[in-house]
Amino acid sequence: MTSAPPPPLSRRTSSGTGPEPLAAPVPGKLERLRAGAWPLTLKFTLILLVVALLPTLLVSYMSLRGSVAGVARTERANLALGASGLSRQLDQLIEGHRGIARLLAQEPEVEAFLGRQAGAGAAGLRQAVEKRLAMLRLANPDLANVYLMDSYGVIVAANDEGLIGSNRVFREYFRQAFGGKEYTSNLLQGIRTDASGVYFSAPVRQGGRVVGVAVVKLAGQAVATILRSVSADFTAFLVDADGVLIDHPDAGWRYRTLLSLSADKAKAIQAASYFPVEALYKLDSQGLELGMTLDMPGSVEFTGPDGAPWIAGVAPMERHDWRVYLAEPQRRFSAPIEALFWRGVWTTGGIGILVLLVAALLGRTMTRPIMVLTRTATQLKLGRYAQALQRSDLHAVARRKDELGALAQVFHAMGDEVYRREFSLDQEVQVRTRELAEKNSLLEATYQRLDEELKMARDMQQAVLPQTFPQDWRFSVHAGMEPAREMGGDFYDCFPLAGGRYGLLVADVAGKGVPAAFFMAVASTVVQDVAPEQDEPGRVLAWVNDMLCERNPMELFVTMFYAVYDPATCELNYACAGHNPPLLRQADASVRPLPVARDLALGVLPGQSYAETQLVLAPGDVLLMFTDGVTEAFSPLGEAYGDERLRHWLAQQSPADRPRTLVESLEVQLNDFMGEAERADDVTLLALQVIGAQQGWRKSWRMAARLEDIPALAQAVSQALSEGLSDVALDLDRLGYQVNLCIDELVTNIILHGLDSDASRWVGITLAREAGWLQIILRDDAPAFDCFAEASSPDLALDVQERPIGGLGVHIVRTLMDEYRSVYDGTGNTVTLRKRLPAA
């Protein structure tokens, strides 16, 4: 029921070891811009702002807009009213002067004066008329001039004597009045007239016939005075029926037109020279143009000379075709309202700041407990229970009477509970951890023992393989096995056989581990058991196969290359059980695999036969036997060492390199190739190199085990030497003596001690000459005896009495020969002596 160990939530864990999702996310720059990341206080403040201040500001703004609109309405009405007032004043002025002209024309003196002008006795009448004109002028200060014209359009009487005699027959006011109609001119300031004015004319009749015209000129100043009577904040101006601004306080605006004049009209005005300008330019003001369409007093908006919005009251005159505009900039009446508005904004702003402060304070009182809870929670998360649960600020929050106080109390209780649970969990974990540690150490000890045993097994496996190899001048053998990490099933062997031959083998058990190792040990033992009994390698493999098949419960098998090498003849006889073919390097550095029959691996099926192949090697040849651990060694990149690389490597090696060097350097090369990659398979190598070979001369004898026959043998040996070494420059007598002495000593030993002087037994003697060496081989069928190993060298320094009798024979052989060796192959001893020959 023991569940899995709890996650590392112990009180001992320091900060930063908690599970990742619990860590507070660090807000990025963008993250802070999101509303979700804003502090609570800020949000609270914003809510207050939105709820309280924004409506106030909106209402203020709306009321401002309303006020301005209302005031503007009133103002426009006032302006229209003002314009009407001005218009009425002007109407009175015009009507008054029109009346003056009419009355003047109807006066009897005037009628008489003009009707009887040519007659005599008119002097008194003229006097009366002129007096009347002067009085009229005095009574009306607004009158610029008053005069009478005769039917020829010549001024005949005037308040100003300078005017008398002036002919104005083409003036509109004469022509109209002379036609019988009263006439009122525009406000003119002609080129000829220096002062502006309005001309009023009326026909003077005598007996229904028009005899002259009475003319009154109202000074333009009078019109201007009325218009300028408005307060300085206003601008009043006058527009005639054609839309020409005939009076405006701003000279720049004077004589501009509000309407588009037709070409004819413009030409006519121009021709009449009513205005002191050469051309009338249109004032592009839609507002003022609109004013020209009103039939009753009204108001318009327009863009003033200062570019700001203005409003104007417009009133068409009743007694004339003029219109009066009374204008003022909107600013004049909106400015106080705006000032009021801004005062309101500032007041609201001030209140707003106060509200913000209050909101911030309120917010803090709400968020502080939350922050206290957050800090407490953080400490709980880090496992600092004592610190978290004894915080004074947490207790302060818990004492509050509101909801946050309740939350803090619950939180404290929860932390306490968590602490208690964690504590008990912690203790549980400690107990379990102790148990686990005990089990672990037990497991460790077991594993260690197992490992040691495996190591011993591996060492033993290695020890089964021969570490020393036959030393022979004719050939050299070396082998090595680099085990994979696991126990493997590779093995090699090299053992002497009868007749001075050697058995060489390389094998690879399929599979790995202890079963493969066992199988390897069995196979190796079986081979060693069978090989001395059988000369032919094919039959050895067949036999081994049958024996392995007999007891092979795990159905393992082993591939094997087995060869019998005869150093005397350089003959190699081999058979192959599913093993990869060895490589043969010849003296010319060419490398080729040995041809092998495709026979079955050992241990698969009983009753198999294995084909043999014979091959004669030459001096300098190198035979490399190996397991697939070589060609299937993989580099860290997964590349196999491969046949091609192996062949190339073998071809590159120096001919002087002995098998030991070759095996070791290939092992280094493979290690370099594999690098850090794991050894997947054992690497096993066996190299055979043929060094010397017979040069043809060879002499053998077989003698019965009789000491008496030795002199005859000596004679034959001397004879043979004189034949076989005739080309060698050396003292043959001396060599013959030495050779015979050695043979004598050894054969005597063999006959006396090995063969018990049994004349039915025999000793074989061979002389051979090979590549600068003379070789003497003695062969017997005696029990194993190595005289070189057993006899100690005599102490030559001893004097006569102390010197032991005997022990000299082996000493003499050792001294006279360059190499000496004795090998027992199971059937007898082979003693090989070698003597270096001087160069021919």
Added chain:
Amino acid sequence: MTFNVAHESWGPGRHSLSLSGRLDSTTRAQFEPQATELASQDGVFLVLDCANLDYVASAGLRVFLMAAKRVQQHGGRMVVSGLQPSVREVFEISGFLKILTVVDDAAAARALADG
């Protein structure tokens, strides 16, 4: 090739054995008793002349050593003379040139008896 040994006495207690042929484990028996017998005489002066000794094996050397031991034990003197080069080489290898008195020929050996 056979082995022969000729004995000659050329004065009281002065003996000379002339060896010829091949001295090995077989022929040793023809030489050993005589050599032992002469060497065991008190104060003997024994010359072993090897001028005609063609071959000696370790078995033969044993007899030389044994004789030398006997002569020494009996207060006599033994001189080896006339070693052929091959035989001399065997003597040398065996260290006998150091422990035996070896002279060039029989005349020189006999001269030592008088001197």
